[in-house]
Amino acid sequence: MRQLDELQSLIANAVSDLKFPEYPAELYEPIKYILALGGKRMRPALLLMACDLFGGDVNAALPPALAIEVFHNFTLMHDDIMDNAPKRRGKTTVHAKWNNNVAILSGDVMLIEGYKLMMQVRGNILRTVLDIFNDTAVGVCEGQQLDMTFETINDISITEYINMIRLKTAVVLGGALKIGALIGYADDQDADLLADFGVNLGIAFQLQDDILDVYGDPEKFGKQVGGDIISNKKTYLLIKAQELADSETAANLSRWLTATGFNATEKVAAVTDIYNHVNVRQYAEAEMRTYAEKSFAALEKIKLPEENKQYLREFADGLLVREF
Amino acid sequence: MRQLDELQSLIANAVSDLKFPEYPAELYEPIKYILALGGKRMRPALLLMACDLFGGDVNAALPPALAIEVFHNFTLMHDDIMDNAPKRRGKTTVHAKWNNNVAILSGDVMLIEGYKLMMQVRGNILRTVLDIFNDTAVGVCEGQQLDMTFETINDISITEYINMIRLKTAVVLGGALKIGALIGYADDQDADLLADFGVNLGIAFQLQDDILDVYGDPEKFGKQVGGDIISNKKTYLLIKAQELADSETAANLSRWLTATGFNATEKVAAVTDIYNHVNVRQYAEAEMRTYAEKSFAALEKIKLPEENKQYLREFADGLLVREF
Numbered sequence: 001m002r003q004l005d006e007l008q009s010l011i012a013n014a015v016s017d018l019k020f021p022e023y024p025a026e027l028y029e030p031i032k033y034i035l036a037l038g039g040k041r042m043r044p045a046l047l048l049m050a051c052d053l054f055g056g057d058v059n060a061a062l063p064p065a066l067a068i069e070v071f072h073n074f075t076l077m078h079d080d081i082m083d084n085a086p087k088r089r090g091k092t093t094v095h096a097k098w099n100n101n102v103a104i105l106s107g108d109v110m111l112i113e114g115y116k117l118m119m120q121v122r123g124n125i126l127r128t129v130l131d132i133f134n135d136t137a138v139g140v141c142e143g144q145q146l147d148m149t150f151e152t153i154n155d156i157s158i159t160e161y162i163n164m165i166r167l168k169t170a171v172v173l174g175g176a177l178k179i180g181a182l183i184g185y186a187d188d189q190d191a192d193l194l195a196d197f198g199v200n201l202g203i204a205f206q207l208q209d210d211i212l213d214v215y216g217d218p219e220k221f222g223k224q225v226g227g228d229i230i231s232n233k234k235t236y237l238l239i240k241a242q243e244l245a246d247s248e249t250a251a252n253l254s255r256w257l258t259a260t261g262f263n264a265t266e267k268v269a270a271v272t273d274i275y276n277h278v279n280v281r282q283y284a285e286a287e288m289r290t291y292a293e294k295s296f297a298a299l300e301k302i303k304l305p306e307e308n309k310q311y312l313r314e315f316a317d318g319l320l321v322r323e324f
Numbered sequence: 325m326r327q328l329d330e331l332q333s334l335i336a337n338a339v340s341d342l343k344f345p346e347y348p349a350e351l352y353e354p355i356k357y358i359l360a361l362g363g364k365r366m367r368p369a370l371l372l373m374a375c376d377l378f379g380g381d382v383n384a385a386l387p388p389a390l391a392i393e394v395f396h397n398f399t400l401m402h403d404d405i406m407d408n409a410p411k412r413r414g415k416t417t418v419h420a421k422w423n424n425n426v427a428i429l430s431g432d433v434m435l436i437e438g439y440k441l442m443m444q445v446r447g448n449i450l451r452t453v454l455d456i457f458n459d460t461a462v463g464v465c466e467g468q469q470l471d472m473t474f475e476t477i478n479d480i481s482i483t484e485y486i487n488m489i490r491l492k493t494a495v496v497l498g499g500a501l502k503i504g505a506l507i508g509y510a511d512d513q514d515a516d517l518l519a520d521f522g523v524n525l526g527i528a529f530q531l532q533d534d535i536l537d538v539y540g541d542p543e544k545f546g547k548q549v550g551g552d553i554i555s556n557k558k559t560y561l562l563i564k565a566q567e568l569a570d571s572e573t574a575a576n577l578s579r580w581l582t583a584t585g586f587n588a589t590e591k592v593a594a595v596t597d598i599y600n601h602v603n604v605r606q607y608a609e610a611e612m613r614t615y616a617e618k619s620f621a622a623l624e625k626i627k628l629p630e631e632n633k634q635y636l637r638e639f640a641d642g643l644l645v646r647e648f
Contacts, residue, residue, distance in 0.1 A: 024466055024469045024470050024473060026469055026472075026473055027465065027466060027469040078428055078429070078432060081424075081425075081428060082425040082428060082429070100405075100424075101405075101406040101472060104402055104405060104406060104428060105402070105406070105465055105468060105469055105472075107432075108402060108431075108432075108435065108465050109462060109465045109466075111432065111435055111436070112435070112458055112461045112462050112465070113462075115439060115454070115458060116458050119451065119454060119455075119458075123451065126450060126451060127443065127447065127450060130439070130443060130454075131443075134436055134439060134440050134443075137436045138433060138436050138437075141351065141429055141432050141433045141436070142348055142351060142433075144429060145348045145350055145351040145429055146348050148350075148425060148429075149348060149350055
């Protein structure tokens with residue numbers, strides 16, 4: 001089995017070899033620009049990994065893996081407009097460097113280019129692969145819409161939140177793994193199980209991200225601790241804390257959520273105190289474990305040699321514990 | 325053969341029967357809204373017409389025809405953001421009724437929904453049909469980008485202009501006809517010829533539109549005469565007039581193009597005088613005839629009964645002369 005870093009560098013090379021027309025420059029330059037910003041290329045690497053684990057030809061899986069990466073970058077290009085984000089991976093975002101219209105239209109072309117790449121599979125799985133890609137793509141858009149909607153409303157349930165992160169973050173991992181498995185000649189049942197593994201792992205990973213924002217080691221986490229608290233981001237911790245809080249604690253939390261002109265460090269400390277007071281961390285970790293266990297349970301049922309399953313287990317363990 | 329109005333109402337009914345999820349409402353409501361605005365449904369009707377002319381089952385062609393209509397409305401939703409247009413078919417545009425983010429994301433989902441509908445063809449033409457759809461979709465985006473770019477530069481050639489309208493307007497007519505023909509079991513050669521018919525007819529139609537803006541009967545044309553002149557739109561007439569003008573006329577034209585606070589009626593009259601002075605109308609009509617003839621020449625070569633070709637000829641004649 002190929003190691004993750006080997007798969008990632010296969011993708012990195014294939015991304016830099018991708019060819020787009022020169023004309024019209026305003027349409028294709030932004031595509032080259034965002035794809036060159038780098039990133040861990042985790043989603044396409046998962047597609048290759050799935051193909052490899054079932055004994056398939058990794059080179060045959062490269063175009064669909066690139067499709068997943070191009071699709072992912074299309075969502076980033078449009079999300080950055082919607083979030084009004086000035087930076088992406090430390091560089092100016094496309095809409096800020098060019099303008100919104102360029103970012104809209106270049107993004108549209110990237111989605112189409114994603115389909116062109118995804119179609120480069122053998123004929124007998126073409127329809128199935130595209131069905132998965134369609135469902136994945138719609139799911140990601142639904143997740144992005146829910147994420148934006150949730151920022152404007154206050155009574156989101158944990159069920160709704162988990163559904164949102166499943167759509168926005170997790171389905172694309174499941175979709176990439178399932179497509180890779182099918183290219184590697186997995187049967188439908190194994191492909192579904194691997195998708196299940198990916199989706200549940202993705203949810204667990206996002207819940208971990210929510211926990212790390214508050215309780216992570218800032219040096220290992222690589223982000224500002226408390227960033228979600230400062231921006232009032234609707235995370236598992238915030239939603240669950242609101243649910244668990246008695247009326248006095250809820251009022252206190254609400255004051256911090258509506259405060260303006262606050263001291264950031266003070267707000268992070270105060271909201272963390274509230275989180276600790278209602279023991280929200282233990283709920284979040286239990287929820288995360290639930291999804292990790294679902295993920296591992298799906299993995300157990302896959303008809304693969306123990307060695308291959310162990311590879312996936314270690315991959316998942318690496319994702320889920322490395323940053324605490 | 326079914327009449328155009330019958331095909332148009334088939335489409336209209338199928339569009340109103342289209343089902344989208346209820347949730348998230350912000351994602352799917354705008355799609356239902358823009359599709360309900362109506363329009364002539366000409367593009368999908370052409371797809372059905374092509375299928376019908378080759379003796380295919382029009383019902384089998386309905387989902388791909390809807391794909392073309394959903395795709396077309398995706399481009400309208402995104403174009404309206406880019407053009408900052410407040411109205412579409414007399415109703416508030418999606419980005420104005422909701423906001424830009426909603427229009428971006430709902431448009432993205434429409435493009436995916438277009439693929440889902442387009443995939444509803446028999447297996448042995450799936451890849452070919454999607455290849456055509458991909459090329460069409462990329463072409464339309466390239467055309468829209470060129471149209472935006474051309475608004476900001478002054479030395480566009482007629483060749484570049486024709487290429488832009490080919491991409492922005494004509495390729496989707498060719499693509500719709502070609503896909504319909506293939507669904508109707510046309511051979512590849514006939515499908516290509518019908519696409520050629522459609523693309524050249526589309527270019528002729530757009531050139532006619534440029535001419536009608538200045539020389540059309542306002543009652544028959546249904547638009548304000550001189551609208552393109554008032555907004556300095558880069559049309560065939562303007563580009564060709566700049567090319568034909570002597571230095572004095574060019575300076576006069578340039579003054580009107582850079583004028584601010586002008587009287588609209590006066591500007592339309594003055595620019596029309598310049599157009600008449602350089603005889604631009606005869607060039608435009610000659611160019612339009614060239615593309616109409618290319619269109620009819622492609623039609624002649626198609627292996628279809630004379631009666632069916634006559635149907636297409638009359639359809640084209642109807643498009644090209646009805647509004648003068």
